[in-house]
Amino acid sequence: MSSRPREFRLLVTGGGTGGHTYPALTTLRALQARLAAEGTAVSVLWAGTADGLEAKVTASEGIRFVTVATGKIRRSSNPLGMLTAANMKDMARVPLGVAQARSIVAEFKPDVILSTGGYVAVPIGLAAGRRPLVVHEQTVRLGLANRLLAKRATRVAVSSPSTLDLLPENVRERAVVTGNPVRAEVLSGEPLKAVDALGLDSFDPDLPVLYVTGGAQGSVQINTVVAEALPWLLQHANVIHQCGPNNLQDMFDRTATLPAELAARYRVLGFVGAELPDVLALADVVISRSGAGTIAELTALGKPSVLMPLASAAGDEQSHNARRLQDLGAAVTLQGDIHERDLRAALRPLLSDAGRRERMAHAAREHGRPDAADRLVDVLLEVARPA
Numbered sequence: 001m002s003s004r005p006r007e008f009r010l011l012v013t014g015g016g017t018g019g020h021t022y023p024a025l026t027t028l029r030a031l032q033a034r035l036a037a038e039g040t041a042v043s044v045l046w047a048g049t050a051d052g053l054e055a056k057v058t059a060s061e062g063i064r065f066v067t068v069a070t071g072k073i074r075r076s077s078n079p080l081g082m083l084t085a086a087n088m089k090d091m092a093r094v095p096l097g098v099a100q101a102r103s104i105v106a107e108f109k110p111d112v113i114l115s116t117g118g119y120v121a122v123p124i125g126l127a128a129g130r131r132p133l134v135v136h137e138q139t140v141r142l143g144l145a146n147r148l149l150a151k152r153a154t155r156v157a158v159s160s161p162s163t164l165d166l167l168p169e170n171v172r173e174r175a176v177v178t179g180n181p182v183r184a185e186v187l188s189g190e191p192l193k194a195v196d197a198l199g200l201d202s203f204d205p206d207l208p209v210l211y212v213t214g215g216a217q218g219s220v221q222i223n224t225v226v227a228e229a230l231p232w233l234l235q236h237a238n239v240i241h242q243c244g245p246n247n248l249q250d251m252f253d254r255t256a257t258l259p260a261e262l263a264a265r266y267r268v269l270g271f272v273g274a275e276l277p278d279v280l281a282l283a284d285v286v287i288s289r290s291g292a293g294t295i296a297e298l299t300a301l302g303k304p305s306v307l308m309p310l311a312s313a314a315g316d317e318q319s320h321n322a323r324r325l326q327d328l329g330a331a332v333t334l335q336g337d338i339h340e341r342d343l344r345a346a347l348r349p350l351l352s353d354a355g356r357r358e359r360m361a362h363a364a365r366e367h368g369r370p371d372a373a374d375r376l377v378d379v380l381l382e383v384a385r386p387a
Contacts, residue, residue: 015054179369189277218244
């Protein structure tokens with residue numbers, strides 16, 4: 001007989017961006033699947049802000065959602081620069097949010113609370129009281145919210161072993177490396193499905209496939225340097241380029257004069273949706289930003305990459321992520337003022353040497369954690385309050 005209660009109660013908090021929201025959703029799905037096999041239902045409540053991504057995701061997934069007041073700290077390299085009217089106004093909302101959060105926790109009575117970061121997670125984390133609190137960090141260095149909540153967390157789950165050395169000793173003893181949860185569908189792509197879905201029959205089967213992406217909205221920086229290098233790239237690779245919906249016409253204009261032979265090996269798309277797992281499965285090399293979710297996917301799939309970190313990312317986290325992957329031998333990092341010659345220099349050895357690609361792919365896989373969601377579920381169940 002299972003010792004689990006007939007209903008397991010999980011309170012989720014975190015969001016604002018996909019980097020905080022989707023790991024929580026992926027973990028929730030894994031928990032539901034695990035406990036369903038034991039005959040245990042999972043009752044879920046997600047606490048966040050009405051205008052955050054988490055509100056949209058929970059609505060589409062049919063997850064019960066509740067809002068809490070919270071404040072966002074707008075960072076500045078100068079501490080005095082943080083003393084702005086907007087910061088003061090938002091921080092004044094935190095006590096109200098904590099009061100609301102205490103009511104939410106008291107009413108819902110969760111067996112465990114999962115916080116995946118973002119300023120939306122602070123009120124619930126502070127109101128957890130004696131309820132088990134698991135804080136999950138997606139990046140190499142803890143974000144501001146998780147730094148605050150880690151001090152009172154039951155467990156701190158991190159995505160990278162290198163994070164452990166950055167933690168205070170009293171937090172490190174409660175830390176566990178789980179990896180960053182990757183959506184199950186991303187791991188189940190089929191290359192031939194991408195060929196069929198995107199009409200890639202004109203691609204040269206003797207050349208590697210390069211997938212270029214700047215995220216859902218695209219990246220002007222990546223688009224520009226790739227467009228400049230495209231005549232050379234298409235001599236050495238087939239290219240699938242996700243440029244962002246607002247940049248599609250510009251990319252059409254930039255590439256309209258490509259010779260027919262080269263144009264046949266180029267597919268530009270505004271957005272890649274359900275086909276993404278298949279596109280990633282088909283790709284031999286990826287050019288992308290280096291957000292935590294992207295790094296988790298590339299390593300779980302074992303994909304060599306050329307990374308162009310977003311300079312404006314909070315805490316310069318993308319640069320840290322990219323450098324770590326480069327140090328592991330799984331990626332090449334390009335930063336600063338990037339030119340066509342820089343991209344060509346980074347890609348030339350990858351596109352011309354299948355053995356080099358395989359060595360980088362192996363290095364990526366060695367440090368990937370495709371089972372991260374299950375590892376995090378283990379942590380949640382380990383610390384959950386007994387029935």
